[in-house]
Amino acid sequence: AQSVAQPEDQVNVAEGNPLTVKCTYSVSGNPYLFWYVQYPNRGLQFLLKYITGDNLVKGSYGFEAEFNKSQTSFHLKKPSALVSDSALYFCAVRLRSGGSYIPTFGRGTSLIVHP
Amino acid sequence: EAQVTQNPRYLITVTGKKLTVTCSQNMNHEYMSWYRQDPGLGLRQIYYSMNVEVTDKGDVPEGYKVSRKEKRNFPLILESPSPNQTSLYFCASTRLSGTTTDTQYFGPGTRLTVL
Numbered sequence: 001a002q003s004v005a006q007p008e009d010q011v012n013v014a015e016g017n018p019l020t021v022k023c024t025y026s027v028s029g030n031p032y033l034f035w036y037v038q039y040p041n042r043g044l045q046f047l048l049k050y051i052t053g054d055n056l057v058k059g060s061y062g063f064e065a066e067f068n069k070s071q072t073s074f075h076l077k078k079p080s081a082l083v084s085d086s087a088l089y090f091c092a093v094r095l096r097s098g099g100s101y102i103p104t105f106g107r108g109t110s111l112i113v114h115p
Numbered sequence: 116e117a118q119v120t121q122n123p124r125y126l127i128t129v130t131g132k133k134l135t136v137t138c139s140q141n142m143n144h145e146y147m148s149w150y151r152q153d154p155g156l157g158l159r160q161i162y163y164s165m166n167v168e169v170t171d172k173g174d175v176p177e178g179y180k181v182s183r184k185e186k187r188n189f190p191l192i193l194e195s196p197s198p199n200q201t202s203l204y205f206c207a208s209t210r211l212s213g214t215t216t217d218t219q220y221f222g223p224g225t226r227l228t229v230l
Binding site: 041 | 148155156157158173174205207218219220221222223
């Protein structure tokens, strides 16, 4: 079984400050990990993914995420938040091999960046 | 332009009236899936398809049907909609490779209301 937890329903940050959106996962094997963003009235858009290799993954729009195997976490970060980053963010996980292709998504975290 | 399209984008219907939501992708992807998004529950997978004529249940398949007669199309069918199927629906597709690391492309969503 695989699961994803996004412990915060909402994250508030001031523009220009660093932001972190948390994600922890549970999977019986090696994971593929993903972050997606959903802007209002839009579908999900891919931000970044961890497959293997460097634990720090850089993605679109200046976002990055760090894979921490010991803490089973994949937190999304950005050094300086923009008001336009305000959106709903989803973390997803699936098994790297031996499992189905069905990814499990977290419940989503609403990021609000204040001017 | 690579894209996943869904129609209709908005639909209000009544209990018991059969409906179909279409999904089409132009990327020659093998894998397609349907999700529903509900507040506080994130995305839950309804059905998925690994290729033409190959479909399987996701986490919440009750009350839904799908078909995959052509590679590009993956319609979602509600034979007898009920109010608890009021939700935001997303179609997604991805290419299957040897390592299956490709990300999913999502459609813009269909907001369904069942009265």
